[in-house]
Amino acid sequence: VELAERILTGDRRALARAITLVESGHEETAGLLSRVYPSTGRARVIGVTGPPGAGKSSLVDRMIAHERGRGASLGVIAVDPSSAYSGGAILGDRVRMIGHSSDSGVFIRSMATRGHLGGLSRATGDALDLMDASGLDVVLVETVGVGQDEVEVVELADTVLVVLVPGMGDDIQAIKAGILEIADLFVINKSDREGADRLEAELQHMLTLADNDRPRPQILRTVAIKGEGIDELFAAIDRRHAGRGWEESARERRRARAGHRLEAVLAAELRRRVERRLAPGQWEDLVEAVAERREDPYHAVESLLGDLPPSAGALGTEEGP
Ligand SMILES: Nc1nc2c(ncn2[C@@H]2O[C@H](COP(=O)(O)OP(=O)(O)OP(=O)(O)O)[C@@H](O)[C@H]2O)c(=O)[nH]1
Ligand SMILES: [Mg+2]
Secondary structure, eight states: OHHHHHHHTTOHHHHHHHHHHHHTTOTTHHHHHHHHGGGOSOSEEEEEEESTTSSHHHHHHHHHHHHHHTTOOEEEEEEOOOHHHHTTHHHHHHHHHGGGTTOTTEEEEEEOSSOOTTOHHHHHHHHHHHHHHTTOSEEEEEEESOSHHHHHHHTTSSEEEEEEOTTOGGGGGGSOHHHHHTOSEEEEOOTTSTTHHHHHHHHHHHHHHOOOSSOOOEEEEOBGGGTBTHHHHHHHHHHHHHSTTHHHHHHHHHHHHHHHHHHHHHHHHHHHHHHHTOOTTHHHHHHHHHHTTSSOHHHHHHHHHTTSOOOTTSTTSSOOO
């Protein structure tokens, strides 16, 4: 609780400690998170996703510099690629971002992709709330667009940038479908390379075919290593925030996010409560019983839930889902 007070005053060390706590799924963080929650919802959250090596970190680095130039403070959450993708890139991130490391207006944190009770998006959402509550103006979330987990993470953002690179024009079908659909803005990075026109044409074509009622994402070009296109990128982000329909769509997003959040917290909490009253070996015995068909998973769960009133559709009631 004292930790919460310190976070609210912008204490960076308290913030770092709190994030470590939520990352470990520590039980005591519930109190902390509920204490800071009323002070959240102010930071502008920008998600940056895209295939491995697209230049997301380079872009984030330039975005930091840009926003510092406007006097904003920033938090960065770098969701580490799973080990299959990381290869040294994490160290690379640190080196590239080191120019900002002595700057108290920038708080950088990486999150491991595995081992979070309640999932990566839960842990990242908590970290985001903590940064938000500590008064950081902008939070950038970098994640490799490789799986459902990452897609969920990036959905925490108010604005989602999907970073692509030329040379994938032919392969646009091969890009994880889910990541194209969550884009608010497409960024063609490495547009110093050949093929940017073609990729843009492919994207435009794809967007014409898309039949959803979301506003059509704008397509921008950057050369992150040279800092080109960053002003235009922020101009587009700012325009989006000032544009017609922004309030409504932001509200909708926040509502959807709150729904996911509630579900995740509920699931984790239920699980925790059930686990807490398990006798030693009880779980393993149940697993064994189900494996041997002495018990079925549905009855097993009923026995675990114990005195919780059964839902409609639970065993013994009429309707199932
Ligand atoms: N030519 C060119 N190279 C770039 C550009 N932006 C980034 N790169 C290079 O692309 C490589 C990958 O850049 P990163 O910023 O680490 O890419 P990333 O998307 O963060 O990579 P992961 O986090 O590992 O998925 C680096 O060698 C960068 O120097 C660009 O605009 N043009
Ligand atoms: Mg990176």
